[in-house]
Amino acid sequence: MKHLIPEFERLKARFPAGFESSLVLPCVRRIQEDRGFVADSDIDGLVAYLGVPRIQIEEVLSYYTQFRRTPVGRWHLQTCRNVSCSMCGAERLIAHVGASLGIGPGETTADGRITFSTVECLGSCGTAPVVVVNETYHESMSIERLDALLRELG
Amino acid sequence: MPGKQLLMTFPVTATSHTLDDYRCRDGYATLERVLRQQTCEDVTREVTAAGLLGHGGAAFPAGRKWSVVNLNDGQPHYLCANADEGEPGTFKDRWILENAPHRLLESMLIAAYALQVRHCFVYIRGEFDLPYRRLAAAIEEAYAAGYCGERILGTDFACDIVAYRGAGSYVCGEASGLLSSLEGKRGYPRNRPPRLTVQGLYRRPTVVNNVETLANVTGIVANGADWYRSFGTPKSPGTQLVSISGHIARPGVYEVEYGYPLTKFVYEDCGGLTGAAALKALIPGGISTKVLTGAECEGVTYDHQSLAAAGSSVGSGGMIAIAEGTCMVRLLQVMLRFYHHESCGQCTPCREGTGWMHRIIDRIVAGRGRPGDVESLLEISRRNDGTTICGMGDAAGYATVGILAKFRDEFDYWIEHGRSRLMGKLEVGIDA
Ligand SMILES: Cc1cc2nc3c(=O)[nH]c(=O)nc-3n(C[C@H](O)[C@H](O)[C@H](O)COP(=O)(O)O)c2cc1C
Ligand code: SF4
Ligand code: FES
Numbered sequence: 016m017k018h019l020i021p022e023f024e025r026l027k028a029r030f031p032a033g034f035e036s037s038l039v040l041p042c043v044r045r046i047q048e049d050r051g052f053v054a055d056s057d058i059d060g061l062v063a064y065l066g067v068p069r070i071q072i073e074e075v076l077s078y079y080t081q082f083r084r085t086p087v088g089r090w091h092l093q094t095c096r097n098v099s100c101s102m103c104g105a106e107r108l109i110a111h112v113g114a115s116l117g118i119g120p121g122e123t124t125a126d127g128r129i130t131f132s133t134v135e136c137l138g139s140c141g142t143a144p145v146v147v148v149n150e151t152y153h154e155s156m157s158i159e160r161l162d163a164l165l166r167e168l169g
Numbered sequence: 170m171p172g173k174q175l176l177m178t179f180p181v182t183a184t185s186h187t188l189d190d191y192r193c194r195d196g197y198a199t200l201e202r203v204l205r206q207q208t209c210e211d212v213t214r215e216v217t218a219a220g221l222l223g224h225g226g227a228a229f230p231a232g233r234k235w236s237v238v239n240l241n242d243g244q245p246h247y248l249c250a251n252a253d254e255g256e257p258g259t260f261k262d263r264w265i266l267e268n269a270p271h272r273l274l275e276s277m278l279i280a281a282y283a284l285q286v287r288h289c290f291v292y293i294r295g296e297f298d299l300p301y302r303r304l305a306a307a308i309e310e311a312y313a314a315g316y317c318g319e320r321i322l323g324t325d326f327a328c329d330i331v332a333y334r335g336a337g338s339y340v341c342g343e344a345s346g347l348l349s350s351l352e353g354k355r356g357y358p359r360n361r362p363p364r365l366t367v368q369g370l371y372r373r374p375t376v377v378n379n380v381e382t383l384a385n386v387t388g389i390v391a392n393g394a395d396w397y398r399s400f401g402t403p404k405s406p407g408t409q410l411v412s413i414s415g416h417i418a419r420p421g422v423y424e425v426e427y428g429y430p431l432t433k434f435v436y437e438d439c440g441g442l443t444g445a446a447a448l449k450a451l452i453p454g455g456i457s458t459k460v461l462t463g464a465e466c467e468g469v470t471y472d473h474q475s476l477a478a479a480g481s482s483v484g485s486g487g488m489i490a491i492a493e494g495t496c497m498v499r500l501l502q503v504m505l506r507f508y509h510h511e512s513c514g515q516c517t518p519c520r521e522g523t524g525w526m527h528r529i530i531d532r533i534v535a536g537r538g539r540p541g542d543v544e545s546l547l548e549i550s551r552r553n554d555g556t557t558i559c560g561m562g563d564a565a566g567y568a569t570v571g572i573l574a575k576f577r578d579e580f581d582y583w584i585e586h587g588r589s590r591l592m593g594k595l596e597v598g599i600d601a
Contacts, residue, residue, distance in 0.1 A: 039353035079336035099414040136257035140414035
């Protein structure tokens with residue numbers, strides 16, 4: 016985490032003085048982008064750097080669904096399962112991903128290539144159903160487009 | 170388009186979100202005029218006179234919220250744009266963030282001037298990747314051009330804007346939960362009083378407004394309250410960005426002038442239902458607003474008063490069209506799973522209530538429903554209403570009560586026969 020401190024310093028400059036606590040979320044996000052997950056040593060580093068209580072960081076990590084303490088596959092494929100997506104075929108899509116990869120939501124393929132999750136509304140309901148791979152939205156998905164996407168994910 | 174437009178007034182192109190294009194549309198001219206010619210009070214007075222209502226769900230008048238902030242209290246004040254956009258069915262603020270980020274920034278700077286705010290935040294949901302990149306790029310452009318930071322446009326006014334990303338939590342869209350999250354903690358909503366305009370972010374007076382509410386400020390200040398009131402109806406001035414999805418031929422974001430006929434919007438502007446199916450039901454403003462049957466939509470105009478008279482509300486502008494043949498039991502199951510998943514767990518009625526409701530509906534769908542299950546769902550909803558810290562407890566109840574009041578027969582059928590009368594279908598008009 017230490018190599019990110021110059022970046023954190025630039026971030027801090029945009030915040031008012033005394034807002035160290037607010038930096039927990041952006042710092043955790045950046046660490047996760049860098050390492051893929053948040054390790055114990057990252058928490059130690061943040062406690063020292065920001066001067067916030069350790070429990071605050073632990074609480075944040077356990078509260079927000081986007082943060083994780085363990086690695087995911089190279090590709091994190093997330094399928095929306097909320098109302099509009101379900102009305103436009105998300106349930107078939109989710110079943111199809113599961114059958115194609117041989118894993119259920121929350122699991123990673125044995126080769127560590129793909130982690131598959133379901134998520135709640137992604138704010139993209141007009142182009143349902145929606146699949147997110149890492150950060151990128153893939154909208155108006157069909158079984159055919161999903162198959163093509165799975166083939167692309169090397 | 171459904172009526173006159175206030176926000177979607179330019180063609181979206183590959184560059185329409187940039188500062189150069191925004192400047193060609195008179196961008197930041199209003200900020201400049203305000204800083205040179207108007208007082209803080211002038212701005213708030215105009216916004217109040219315009220009758221600008223909150224566009225985030227509760228339709229609270231923006232001017233009234235702003236007026237609570239005491240400009241002479243010697244404390245720092247904060248302004249937060251709520252770009253969490255988590256209410257299922259809602260994707261309208263995303264249109265502003267992606268296509269008109271400078272419109273939001275200019276409005277925030279004008280609001281910050283009126284409220285004597287030195288530091289502003291845009292709290293944007295963590296999943297929004299393109300919207301975040303567009304917003305962050307716009308903020309950098311604004312700094313480089315001297316619209317943000319110290320001595321803005323050569324005046325004494327100074328203001329910073331930070332884009333702050335959430336990390337996947339629906340209750341962080343609730344204004345006080347948002348501030349807890351912005352303090353770098355769990356997004357726990359807080360009890361009121363004190364109001365956030367009295368004690369908000371780090372216990373300082375804070376205004377939280379929805380992205381679309383703020384985006385309207387520039388137009389109001391540029392053209393005046395009377396001009397704004399020439400849009401919409403006397404009691405619902407202006408327009409609403411409506412995101413429509415579900416079984417609809419042309420889903421997307423539309424700017425609807427308040428007072429526009431609801432069924433005309435659905436059938437003419439949005440092309441009617443997929444496969445020309447009949448409209449079984451319509452969720453007007455995100456799943457937390459009460460569902461209307463197709464018949465109840467007849468004669469309704471799209472504004473706060475008419476929707477309230479029909480028994481629902483504008484909510485967050487997230488409209489979902491539901492075609493004949495859709496199983497409402499399965500639909501409610503998806504909703505209750507969501508509320509249970511998103512409850513932050515602080516309040517017993519919400520934490521336990523959403524869990525009970527989720528388990529009851531799962532049992533019904535598994536064919537093990539029991540007589541009395543529907544009464545239990547109604548009773549839990551009733552006990553949630555008004556007994557929790559934030560509105561999520563209420564919302565889960567509204568969604569449930571709305572569907573049960575109008576489609577109870579589908580629940581009774583499933584409980585009695587152990588299966589859906591509509592084969593549990595959520596997709597309609599597609600061969601599964
Ligand atoms: C559970 C819950 C979630 C909410 N989510 C959002 C949201 O995503 N975006 C939003 O603008 N308001 C949301 N709200 C409403 C906010 O609490 C607040 O009323 C609003 O941001 C105020 O802005 P406005 O007055 O401009 O509408 C939510 C409320 C609740 C109870
Ligand atoms: S109502 Fe629910 S979501 Fe809101 S504070 Fe209470 S437990 Fe949390
Ligand atoms: S329901 Fe899937 S993006 Fe909104």
